[in-house]
Amino acid sequence: MIRANTLVPYKSWAKPLVSEVATIIYLLKDNGYDAAQLAKVTGLQQKNINVWTARYKNEPDNLSSIPYPCWCFLCALVGKPNIQSNGDVIDVNVKKVLYYFKPTAFRSNDKFICPSQEQFSNLIDNDNYESLTTEKLSTVFNWNASNFAHGVENGSLPFLNWSLILMTLGIDIQKMILKDLEGDVSID
Structure with missing residues (x-):
């Protein structure tokens, strides 16, 4: 429990x-x-x-x-x-967001290639997405803001951070990462 x-x-x-x-x-x-x-x-x-x-x-x-x-x-x-x-997602056009990034950004850690600074600039700290700033995301996830900003600026964001950002947009990271699940997995 x-x-x-x-x-x-x-x-x-x-x-x-x-x-x-x-x-x-x-x-x-x-x-x-x-x-x-x-x-x-x-x-x-x-x-x-x-x-x-x-x-x-x-x-x-x-x-x-x-x-x-x-x-x-x-x-x-x-x-x-x-x-x-509390289960809410940031309201964005997910198809548009997916378009910003290469398919390798939506794979499990062992096959993930971090997006570039240019790709991140379409989403984070962009006037189009008020909730997706380095400052706000750092506060929400209790990240070190300067480390997070450095990762975005250098295209070296850790996989976990990237996955959490995708999750906030309503993308199912369970399906993205755990391709070989043997059944439905839920703690509910």
Whole structure:
């Protein structure tokens, strides 16, 4: 069982327990994604996943050290996207957004090629999309704004950050990333 106060925007967020993070990891494992495969397609490091679920069997009620963006990402992978906005998405023309980027921007981490600064400029910090600024996105996901801006400017944005941006636009990152699921995966 995952507590409702872990599935909320950052300003109201309660860190999940190690048992809650483990619930998501085990759900993904039960559906065909062991730790190595999960690390490959998401870019999350196995050692971090182990740390976030450390001592699950002995101390399941300890708070996990998982960062908020990673928690949002894992929740989206198990059918609970956009906890950072209470399930709301940013209203954009998704077809137009897809046109801005090469198909390699919409693949799992192991096949992902980060968009260029020019491609990002069509979407982020653009007058057409008021909600998609480096400052606003950094606040929503509790990112370091200067690191995020640097990634956008240099076309070196981490896969996780890119995936969360896509998710905020209503793109199903579960289907984008987890192509080999053995069944429907949902924590609801």
